[in-house]
Amino acid sequence: MDYNKDFNLILNSLDDAIIIVDSENKILYQNSYSEKIFSNNFSGLPISNLVRDPIILESYQNVIRTKENHAVIFVASNFIDNLDIRENIFDVSIRYVDNADDFFIIITLKNITIQRNIERMRTDFIANVSHELKTPMSTIIGFLETINSTAIDDKEAQKKFIDIISREANRMSRLIEDLLVISRIESNEHIFPTSRVDIYKLINQVKQNLMKSAMEKSIKINVNTFEGELFILGNEDELVQVFTNLFENSIKYANQGSAITANYRLENSNVVDNNQTKLVKSTFTVIEIIDQSEGIPEKHISRLTERFYRIDAGRSREVGGTGLGLTIVKHILNKHRASLDIASKVGVGSVFTVKFPSALVK
Numbered sequence: 001m002d003y004n005k006d007f008n009l010i011l012n013s014l015d016d017a018i019i020i021v022d023s024e025n026k027i028l029y030q031n032s033y034s035e036k037i038f039s040n041n042f043s044g045l046p047i048s049n050l051v052r053d054p055i056i057l058e059s060y061q062n063v064i065r066t067k068e069n070h071a072v073i074f075v076a077s078n079f080i081d082n083l084d085i086r087e088n089i090f091d092v093s094i095r096y097v098d099n100a101d102d103f104f105i106i107i108t109l110k111n112i113t114i115q116r117n118i119e120r121m122r123t124d125f126i127a128n129v130s131h132e133l134k135t136p137m138s139t140i141i142g143f144l145e146t147i148n149s150t151a152i153d154d155k156e157a158q159k160k161f162i163d164i165i166s167r168e169a170n171r172m173s174r175l176i177e178d179l180l181v182i183s184r185i186e187s188n189e190h191i192f193p194t195s196r197v198d199i200y201k202l203i204n205q206v207k208q209n210l211m212k213s214a215m216e217k218s219i220k221i222n223v224n225t226f227e228g229e230l231f232i233l234g235n236e237d238e239l240v241q242v243f244t245n246l247f248e249n250s251i252k253y254a255n256q257g258s259a260i261t262a263n264y265r266l267e268n269s270n271v272v273d274n275n276q277t278k279l280v281k282s283t284f285t286v287i288e289i290i291d292q293s294e295g296i297p298e299k300h301i302s303r304l305t306e307r308f309y310r311i312d313a314g315r316s317r318e319v320g321g322t323g324l325g326l327t328i329v330k331h332i333l334n335k336h337r338a339s340l341d342i343a344s345k346v347g348v349g350s351v352f353t354v355k356f357p358s359a360l361v362k
Contacts, residue, residue, distance in 0.1 A: 017090075017109035021047050021060075023102050037076060037090075037109060051107075059094055063105060067096045074109065088113045128308045132175055132323070136168035178324040182307075185238070185331045192337060193235040196359050199285060200230045203262055206243045210251065218257040221247070226264045232285050232356040238332045243289075245325040246352050250291035254349075258292035266358065283358040290351050296344035304342060305330040 008031075011018050017034035021027055027043050027050060035041050042050040051057060059070040074090040090109040097104050143161040151157040200223075207221050214221050232239075250260045267284045296304070303309045308323040326340075333340050337357055344350035 015111070017107075019047075019050070019107040019109075021105040021107065023104065028104065034109070047107075056092055056094075056107075059092075060105065060107070063094045063096050064103075067103075069096060070094045089116050125307065129179065132308060133172060136172045139168045140165050175324070178328060181241070181328055182324065182331060185328070185335060189331060189335045191335070192233070193238075193335070194233055195235065196231050197234045197236050197239060198229060199232050199234075199239070199287065199356070200226055200264065202236065202239055203243055203287065206240060206247055207262075209244065210247050213248070213251050214260070217251065217254065219251055219254055220259045222259055222261040224261065224263050230264060230266075230285050231359040232336070232338075233359045234336050234356070235332075238335070242329050242332050242354070243287075245329050246289050246354075249325055250289060250293070250350070250352070254291045254293045258349075260292075261288075261290045263288040263290065267355070285356045285358045287354045287356075288351055289354075290349065292349040295346035295348055296342070296350055297346060298344075301342050301344060305340070 011029075011031040012033075014031060014033065017037050018029070018031040019027060019034050020029040025047050027045055027047055030038075030041050030043055030050075038050055040050075047060065048057065051060070053074055055072050056074055059072045062068075063070050071094070072092045074092045076088045076090065089112050091112045093108040093110070095106045095108075097106060143165050147158050147161050151161065204223055207223050210221065247260065254260060265286050265288075267286050269282055269284060300309075305326045307327045310323050329340060333354065339355045341353040341355070342350065343353070
């Protein structure tokens with residue numbers, strides 16, 4: 001058995017970078033992930049040729065001096081991963097190892113970028129939720145205090161303030177409901193639904209549910225006919241929510257007296273099979289929802305499905321938006337292995353295109 005070969009094979013298969021340095025500060029060994037991070041193999045050269053970060057070098061010297069292990073954070077700003085250059089964060093562990101009358105240092109770099117991004121997202125999410133709830137809560141508390149003090153005998157003012165309190169309470173309720181929906185979808189987003197759903201029938205049902213809202217703005221909803229049947233695999237209740245959110249979004253921002261149109265088509269595409277070995281033909285059901293509105297500036301489109309992202313926060317709250325509608329749509333479509341594409345032209349309107357894998361009619 002070639003133990004050196006096995007040793008190299010094991011270390012090169014690790015997801016952590018390993019660097020071993022001798023007592024003369026020269027690199028004895030680098031595994032392949034270390035070579036990837038530092039773009040070269042520096043074996044036989046001083047550690048300072050490989051590591052230029054002053055924090056790591058200072059910690060390295062402290063380990064030699066104190067013989068105690070240290071840990072620091074290292075940020076690689078131009079680390080290349082899958083041809084994508086981006087900032088990566090590494091947890092660097094520096095260990096002192098006695099070796100008879102000599103010693104060597106083991107430096108381990110663990111990529112914690114994903115964990116840090118999740119932590120940052122969680123922190124941002126909590127801050128955003130707190131901010132979204134704080135505004136209506138402050139309004140409710142303020143008007144309740146006014147009703148119990150300066151407006152205690154003013155029935156007309158009380159009615160006005162109670163209406164505002166009711167509106168803000170309903171806004172908080174919608175926000176909490178949307179947050180619960182996102183949480184529920186995220187918890188089972190990996191489970192692909194297998195029920196066959198007639199998407200044409202479902203969208204006509206959504207249209208009927210929203211007729212009152214559309215009529216209040218004199219908006220006409222057109223659902224174009226399709227020859228034959230359109231089936232996809234999905235969860236009917238969740239799909240109703242997807243198209244309700246999309247149509248409601250268009251109704252809220254569409255011009256008074258305009259039209260919203262739903263078009264259908266089947267699309268054939270070549271996709272890679274489950275074994276990732278060959279291209280196979282697959283059929284997709286594509287639904288376009290076209291509105292006539294002010295349109296969306298290009299710089300905002302890529303961020304529309306982010307939580308709490310609004311183009312115009314004031315207007316969004318005015319029309320009852322929570323900033324989570326398209327986020328819910330995105331998560332449900334991910335669960336259905338479907339995609340959402342948004343195109344828009346300022347002054348003309350927007351097109352929301354949803355693409356589902358089709359289900360064969362039995």
